[in-house]
Amino acid sequence: MTKQLTKRDVLKGAGALGLSAFAVRVAAAPAAEAVTPALIEAAKKEGKVVFYTAMDLQFAERLGKAFEAKFPGVDVRVERSGAERVFTRIGQEYSSNIHTVDVVNTADQAHCIIWKRNGWLAPYVPEEVAKYYDKRYYDPEGLHVTTRILISPIAYNTNLVKKEDAPKSFMDLLDPKWKGKLVKAHPAYSGTIMNATFEIARELGWDYFVKLAAQNVMQVQSATDTPKRISLGERAVMVDGAGYLVIRYKEAGQPVDIIYPEEGTPLATGPSAVFKAAPNPNAARLFQNWMHSREAQQMIVDSARQYSPHGQTVEKLGVRKLADIKLMKEDPEGVHAQADAVKKRYAEIFKV
Amino acid sequence: MTIAVPATPAPRKFGIDVSKPVLYGFAAVLCVLIVLPLSWLFLYSLTDAKGSLTLANFYRLFSESAFLEPLITTFIIATTSAIICCAVAAPMGWLVARTDLPFSGVIRALVTASFVTPPFLGAIAWELLAAPNSGLLNKIFRSLTGAEQDVHLFNIYTMEGIIFVISCYTFPYVFVLVANSLDRTPGELEDASSILGGGRWYTARRVTIPLVLPALLAGALVAFLQAMTLFGSPAILALPAGFHTMTTKIWSLFQYPPKPELAAAASLPLLVLTVMLLRAEHMILGRRGYSVVGGKYGAPRLIPLHRLRWVAFIVCLLVLMLPVFLPYAALFNAAFSPVATTFLTWQNATLRNIEFVLFDLSAASLALKNTVILGTATATIGTMIAVVIAYVTARQAVTGWRVLGFLATAPIAIPGIVLGVGLFLSYTRPPFVLYGTLWVLLIAFVTIALPSAYQQLQAAFRTIHPELEDASRILGATRLKSLWQITAPLLRTGVIATWCFIFVGVMRELSAAIILFTSETKVISVLIYDLNESGDLGAISVIGIGMLIITFSVVIAVNRIPGFGNVRFRT
Numbered sequence: 001m002t003k004q005l006t007k008r009d010v011l012k013g014a015g016a017l018g019l020s021a022f023a024v025r026v027a028a029a030p031a032a033e034a035v036t037p038a039l040i041e042a043a044k045k046e047g048k049v050v051f052y053t054a055m056d057l058q059f060a061e062r063l064g065k066a067f068e069a070k071f072p073g074v075d076v077r078v079e080r081s082g083a084e085r086v087f088t089r090i091g092q093e094y095s096s097n098i099h100t101v102d103v104v105n106t107a108d109q110a111h112c113i114i115w116k117r118n119g120w121l122a123p124y125v126p127e128e129v130a131k132y133y134d135k136r137y138y139d140p141e142g143l144h145v146t147t148r149i150l151i152s153p154i155a156y157n158t159n160l161v162k163k164e165d166a167p168k169s170f171m172d173l174l175d176p177k178w179k180g181k182l183v184k185a186h187p188a189y190s191g192t193i194m195n196a197t198f199e200i201a202r203e204l205g206w207d208y209f210v211k212l213a214a215q216n217v218m219q220v221q222s223a224t225d226t227p228k229r230i231s232l233g234e235r236a237v238m239v240d241g242a243g244y245l246v247i248r249y250k251e252a253g254q255p256v257d258i259i260y261p262e263e264g265t266p267l268a269t270g271p272s273a274v275f276k277a278a279p280n281p282n283a284a285r286l287f288q289n290w291m292h293s294r295e296a297q298q299m300i301v302d303s304a305r306q307y308s309p310h311g312q313t314v315e316k317l318g319v320r321k322l323a324d325i326k327l328m329k330e331d332p333e334g335v336h337a338q339a340d341a342v343k344k345r346y347a348e349i350f351k352v
Numbered sequence: 353m354t355i356a357v358p359a360t361p362a363p364r365k366f367g368i369d370v371s372k373p374v375l376y377g378f379a380a381v382l383c384v385l386i387v388l389p390l391s392w393l394f395l396y397s398l399t400d401a402k403g404s405l406t407l408a409n410f411y412r413l414f415s416e417s418a419f420l421e422p423l424i425t426t427f428i429i430a431t432t433s434a435i436i437c438c439a440v441a442a443p444m445g446w447l448v449a450r451t452d453l454p455f456s457g458v459i460r461a462l463v464t465a466s467f468v469t470p471p472f473l474g475a476i477a478w479e480l481l482a483a484p485n486s487g488l489l490n491k492i493f494r495s496l497t498g499a500e501q502d503v504h505l506f507n508i509y510t511m512e513g514i515i516f517v518i519s520c521y522t523f524p525y526v527f528v529l530v531a532n533s534l535d536r537t538p539g540e541l542e543d544a545s546s547i548l549g550g551g552r553w554y555t556a557r558r559v560t561i562p563l564v565l566p567a568l569l570a571g572a573l574v575a576f577l578q579a580m581t582l583f584g585s586p587a588i589l590a591l592p593a594g595f596h597t598m599t600t601k602i603w604s605l606f607q608y609p610p611k612p613e614l615a616a617a618a619s620l621p622l623l624v625l626t627v628m629l630l631r632a633e634h635m636i637l638g639r640r641g642y643s644v645v646g647g648k649y650g651a652p653r654l655i656p657l658h659r660l661r662w663v664a665f666i667v668c669l670l671v672l673m674l675p676v677f678l679p680y681a682a683l684f685n686a687a688f689s690p691v692a693t694t695f696l697t698w699q700n701a702t703l704r705n706i707e708f709v710l711f712d713l714s715a716a717s718l719a720l721k722n723t724v725i726l727g728t729a730t731a732t733i734g735t736m737i738a739v740v741i742a743y744v745t746a747r748q749a750v751t752g753w754r755v756l757g758f759l760a761t762a763p764i765a766i767p768g769i770v771l772g773v774g775l776f777l778s779y780t781r782p783p784f785v786l787y788g789t790l791w792v793l794l795i796a797f798v799t800i801a802l803p804s805a806y807q808q809l810q811a812a813f814r815t816i817h818p819e820l821e822d823a824s825r826i827l828g829a830t831r832l833k834s835l836w837q838i839t840a841p842l843l844r845t846g847v848i849a850t851w852c853f854i855f856v857g858v859m860r861e862l863s864a865a866i867i868l869f870t871s872e873t874k875v876i877s878v879l880i881y882d883l884n885e886s887g888d889l890g891a892i893s894v895i896g897i898g899m900l901i902i903t904f905s906v907v908i909a910v911n912r913i914p915g916f917g918n919v920r921f922r923t
Contacts, residue, residue, distance in 0.1 A: 050871065057888055061712040077714045079871045081882055088608040093870055096780045098788035100872050160501060180502075188607055189885065218509065218592050225887030232486040232693050254691070340609060347418065352591045 030123045030142045032130035035289050042282035044073040049283035051076055052090065053105040054083035054191055054270065055148075056224040056245060059304040066299060067290055074283050082222050083107040083191025083270075087114075094120065099277040102284035103291075105147050107223075107270040108191030109332035110339055112144040115273065122276040126289040132311035133292070137269075144273040145292055148300050149307035149322065152196040152266040154259040155227060155246040160236040169262035170204060173212060173239060180216040183235035186352070188343045189221040196240045196266035198335050198342055199328040203263055206345060212239065213349045231256050240266065244305040247319050251305075260320065264328040269309075375750045378741060382759035385799050389774025390766070393623075396616035396777055409617035422596040423621060425511070426580055429597060432515045433579035434572045437523040440671060442568055445530030447664050450560070452654045454661055459668050460531070466675035467524035468903050470860040470877060472584025473896045474521050476884055477679030479588065480686055480893075482506035482513065486693040488682060509593040517585050520675040522578045526571030533567035534560075539653045552655070566637050573633050577626055581767030583863035584877075588884055598622055599769045603866060612777060619770040626765045680900075683893040692889035705890035709898075713891065718872070719879040723859065724902075726790060726875060730797040731854040735847060737798070738805035743835075746813035747821075757806075764803035771796055772867030788870045796864040801854040808853065812846025852910050859903050 033039075043049075053060050057080045064076030081089065083106040090101055106112070115121050116139070123142040137146040154173070156166050160181075167173050173182060187194040200208065218235050220226060226241030231254045238246075243265075246258045272291060278284040290296055297310035307322045315321060335342075400406045413419045444463075448456045466474075481489050484504040493505040507513060537560065545555040586597040596604070598618065605615040657664055686692040688701050709716060738760070744750055745757040763771070775796050779786040786792040816839060824834035862877040869878045876899055883892045 052871070057713075057883070057886060057891075058708070061708075061714060064714060065712065075714070077718070079715060080886070082885065084608065085885075088606070088610070089871065091608055092606075092610065093788065096785070096787045098870055098872075100788075100870065188604070217594075219594055220592055220885075220887065222886040225885070228887040228889075229486075232483075232691060234483050234486040234693075343607075351421075351594050352596060 029140055030125055032125045032127045033285070033289070034127040035286065039282055039286055039289075040071060043071065043280070043286040046280040046283045047073065048075040048077060049280050049287045050079065050100055050102045051105070051287065052079045052081075052086050052101045052103070054086055054107045055080065055105060055304070056242065062303060063291070063296065063299060066296070067287060070290065070295075071286060074286065076287065082186075082189035083111065084187070084189055084194060087111045087191075090115075094118075094277075099275070099279055101275050102278040102280050103272060103274055103287050105270055105272040105291075106191050107150055107268050108194050108335065109146075109269060109271055109330070110194075110336035111191070112139070112271050112273060113332060113336045116141075116143050120275055120277070122274045122278070122281070122284075124274045124285055124288060126292045128289075128294065128310065129292050132294070133309050134311070137309040144271040145288075146269045146309045147272040147291060148270045148304070149309060150192050150268045150270055151243040151307075151322075151325065151327070152192050152223065152240045152268065153243045153246070154237065154239065154261050155230060155241065155243070155256055156237045156259065157230045157233055157235075158255040158257050160233060163257070166257075166259060167237060167261075168259065170200065170208065170239075171263070173237065174208075174215065178215055178237060181236040182212075182215055182239050183218040183220060183226050183229045183237070184212075184239040184350075185223045185226050185241050186219060186221050187346050190223040191270070192223040192242060192266075192268045193240055194339060194342065195268035195330060195335055196328075197346060198331070198338060199264075199266045201342070201345075202331075202334070203328060206349070209346070209349050213351075217350070219350055219352050227256065247305040251318065260325050262326075264326045267327045267330045269330060372750065374740070375744070375752055375756065378737070378744075378756060379752075379759060381737075382756070382762075385795060385802075386759065386762050386766070389771060389778045390623075392777035393616045393619060393770070393774040396613050397620055399613055401611070401613060409613050412614065413617050413621075418596075419601065419618060422598050422601045425590075425595055426598040429511065429515055429518065429586070430576045430580035433518045433522055434576035436515065436519040437526045437575040438568060438572050440519070441523040441526035441571065442530050442564075444668055444671065445527045446534060446564075447657075447668065449531045449534035450655055451657050451664070452661060453657065453668070454665050459665075459672070462669075462672040462676055463524050463527050464907075465904075466521060466672065467528070468856045468860075468907065469521060469675065469679070469900065470584070470862070470880075470896075471518070471521040471582055472588060472862050472877065472881060472884075473683070473892075473899070474675060474679050475517050475585040475588040476880070476889070476892055476896070477682045478508050478513070478517050478520075480682040480693055480889065481678055482508040483693070484509070488685065488693055488695070489678075491693070491695075509589055511593070511595075514586055514589045514593075516674075517589060518579045518582060519575075521585075522575045522582075523675075525574045525578060526568070529567045529571040529574070530564055533564050537563045542653065569633060569636065573629055576629065577767070580625070581622060581769065581863065583769050583866060584881065587881070599767075599863060602769055602773065606867065612773070615773050616777065619767075619773050622767045623765065623770050626767060630765055683896050686889050686893035687897055689890075692893070705894045709891050709894040715874065715879060716895065719874045719876050722790060722793075722873055723876045726793055726797060727855045727858040729794055730801060730858050731851045733794070734798045734801040734805050734854045735809075735851045738802060738809045738850060739843075739847060741806055742809035742813050743839075746810055747818060757810075760806040761803050763799045766799070768796075768800055768861065768863035769867060771799060772864035775864070776867050787868070788873065790873050792868050793865060793873060793875070796868055797854075797858050797861060800861065800864060801857050804857075805850045805854055808850045809843075809846055812843055812850075816842045848910055852907050855906055856903055859899060 051064065060078045060080050064078050067076050068074065086104065086106055087108070090104065093100060121143040125138065125142040129138055129145050133145065138144065154167060167178065185193045187197040217239065220229060223240065223242045224245055226238035227245035227249055229235050230238050231249050243258055246256050249256050272288060274284045274288050292310065294310055294312050297308040297313045300306050300308045301313050302316050305319065397409055398405055398407070400408060447453045448459050453459070481487050484490060484507040487506060487508065489506055490504040493499065494503065508517065541563070542555050542559050545559045550558065581599065583599040583603065587600045587603070590597055590600060602615050602618045605611045605618065685696045687705055689696040690700055690702050694700065741756050741760045745753045775792055776787065778784065779792045820838050821834045824838045825831065829837065862881060865875050865878050866881065869875065876895065880892050880895055
């Protein structure tokens with residue numbers, strides 16, 4: 001139950017708490033911080049870090065295990081759900097003064113706009129972020145950093161659809177031959193899908209979704225579920241979802257393939273942040289720092305099959321380079337302004 | 353009741369009379385448990401987001417199709433499920449209780465198995481079995497008939513599919529009520545009819561059926577309420593099919609930006625309908641309580657089925673394939689196969705899912721710990737409260753006992769998700785800020801468990817004649833001593849059964865937990881629900897099988913403890 005605070009409210013609140021000096025200071029980017037022995041020691045004393053994330057569960061746990069191997073004594077507890085669910089959960093917990101989240105990774109930049117405005121995030125810039133990340137990938141005040149870059153392409157089951165028959169564009173999906181054969185994820189659950197829905201509606205108009213809904217689309221929740229459904233053969237084509245999982249499943253020998261739609265592929269970048277009221281502040285910073293190191297970022301590329309904002313990661317073969325994909329433009333401010341309207345409109349059209 | 357209960361002598365005053373404070377204490381606790389969440393629910397439903405009084409929430413509820421359609425859908429699902437449950441469970445209950453059906457104990461055990469299976473797990477298993485394209489049954493059908501890829505025999509993502517799955521896990525309620533009622537119906541009444549010249553079918557029509565009718569009606573009502581208030585199965589099956597039921601709608605109102613006022617308003621129709629139905633049942637049955645208490649009747653005579661015995665047995669087994677054998681097989685298949693709906697072979701079998709759940713899934717251990725703590729605590733506290741209240745009401749030990757009985761039964765009228773919303777509104781604000789702790793879940797689970805625990809124990813007390821206690825007290829024992837030495841040992845079976853019943857109920861509970869959990873207080877049912885949303889079916893199957901093993905072990909272990917005898921579930 002996050003109240004929609006105005007900037008003035010936040011300043012007033014900050015002033016009332018005697019933090020006005022701090023409020024002035026955050027305008028400048030904080031100095032980049034390295035992993036120091038003192039930080040590791042303090043993190044070990046805390047012993048754990050609670051990581052709320054919208055990453056697919058398998059990879060999130062793998063990332064956690066890699067961190068535990070690197071810093072023994074600091075356990076990672078992964079709380080995975082869809083980005084919009086994670087956002088709801090944090091809002092509900094914080095409005096009841098429950099502070100359990102240490103580090104969050106979402107798939108919707110608009111969330112960071114709201115958390116930042118609420119004054120919930122702690123400024124923290126890991127050393128490698130300052131060195132190797134393009135400025136557009138982190139907040140000027142150091143409150144959040146983009147961890148991974150996601151696309152939401154079309155994909156299909158290669159046993160059920162021949163390559164030459166596969167759809168090439170979003171418009172192709174309106175062909176009557178796809179009736180009852182499409183599966184789609186939900187923008188009220190997934191941040192990737194929230195961004196994709198916003199971008200598709202902007203490019204093709206809401207009318208597109210009205211026509212799509214007439215195709216008897218199977219509605220699932222998570223962007224990580226649509227690739228699973230086509231891999232099972234439950235539906236032939238996914239309208240949207242986690243492109244990285246399609247690549248992973250294809251590389252694991254499952255009958256799926258990716259299509260970059262002609263109109264452009266929806267884009268969502270997934271930022272991470274440390275919470276000011278984190279119960280394990282040092283472990284949180286250590287984890288945030290490590291997650292944006294070259295080591296973890298290369299895992300994002302090699303193992304998660306997502307795109308990395310880290311300048312020194314090496315792209316792995318077998319997947320189209322981000323620069324070669326025609327992308328739809330991400331617009332966090334737009335999503336922030338229209339998220340509720342998008343959810344409402346979507347529920348009216350698809351009935352759930 | 354046909355037999356007058358001997359009037360209890362006025363409570364003797366030995367030293368300090370503690371009965372009054374005990375009564376008031378319990379009444380106060382029950383009031384807080386029930387009245388507090390309901391008051392907040394009413395208040396919220398009548399306010400807008402800013403907190404001023406309005407009827408706008410109800411206006412929206414009954415004017416927007418986004419709310420009306422789920423209301424109608426829910427009504428259809430609940431009615432149809434209740435009819436199907438009665439149509440299947442009543443004949444089966446009669447076969448088991450009143451005929452010479454072979455292996456009737458096995459049938460009873462299988463019904464118990466379908467009862468302890470969490471409905472949401474059953475729904476996921478039926479997704480594996482009957483999803484139109486990837487479902488195992490449809491795959492078998494296509495390979496047998498050589499049908500095209502698009503052709504399917506079953507589609508679980510439909511209204512019919514949901515009704516079917518809900519019925520699978522609701523019919524045990526009707527079965528147990530009917531079978532217990534038939535078990536208790538004395539054979540003499542039927543004998544009397546036969547002696548007076550009534551044929552077998554005449555006797556059945558004029559004596560047996562009227563005697564079970566109240567139980568059947570009660571069963572239909574319970575089935576209707578269950579189907580109406582279930583959250584897991586519709587959330588898993590209705591959303592992919594593209595429609596909401598009332599419970600999934602209420603839950604969706606908690607998504608950002610949360611609209612608790614609307615959720616409260618949407619909860620009230622469920623509450624009102626439940627109360628109305630319970631009143632209606634009371635009016636219909638009224639004084640026609642055929643409960644045949646006490647006395648020493650002969651065992652009911654079993655009707656010989658002759659050659660139909662085995663046919664009947666096989667039909668029962670076929671019916672029980674649907675809630676038990678097929679879903680368990682599907683879960684087993686998904687747990688060990690590389691892709692959830694690929695048929696398991698020796699070549700493709702994998703332990704990956706098990707490894708993932710045991711070693712990688714970092715949320716699992718906390719959820720397991722929370723569930724076991726809550727299950728044990730709820731069962732213990734719930735049984736204790738129920739024992740005290742049942743004793744007080746069965747022996748009419750203090751004045752005002754009726755109020756206690758009413759308060760203990762009242763939560764039956766509050767659907768789980770409605771209680772969840774009410775508790776969320778009550779305990780996220782001072783004076784009791786319990787949201788985010790296990791306490792709020794404990795309160796929810798105790799409240800949900802109380803009515804059936806109380807009814808079971810009250811029935812248990814009724815079977816123990818007060819004369820036994822009186823004899824002990826005449827011989828000089830105090831009330832407490834006679835309770836401890838006479839009543840407690842006799843009650844043991846009933847208490848253990850109630851404890852198990854509550855424990856199993858906690859494992860099954862999702863609808864209140866889904867509203868009340870936080871990341872620190874997640875329980876297994878919520879974890880499974882989360883995994884279902886991201887489609888991690890392999891992990892679900894492993895956790896689900898683990899959950900079933902825990903549940904069955906608890907039930908069987910308690911059954912095997914020497915002296916506890918056979919525990920049979922009663923609702």
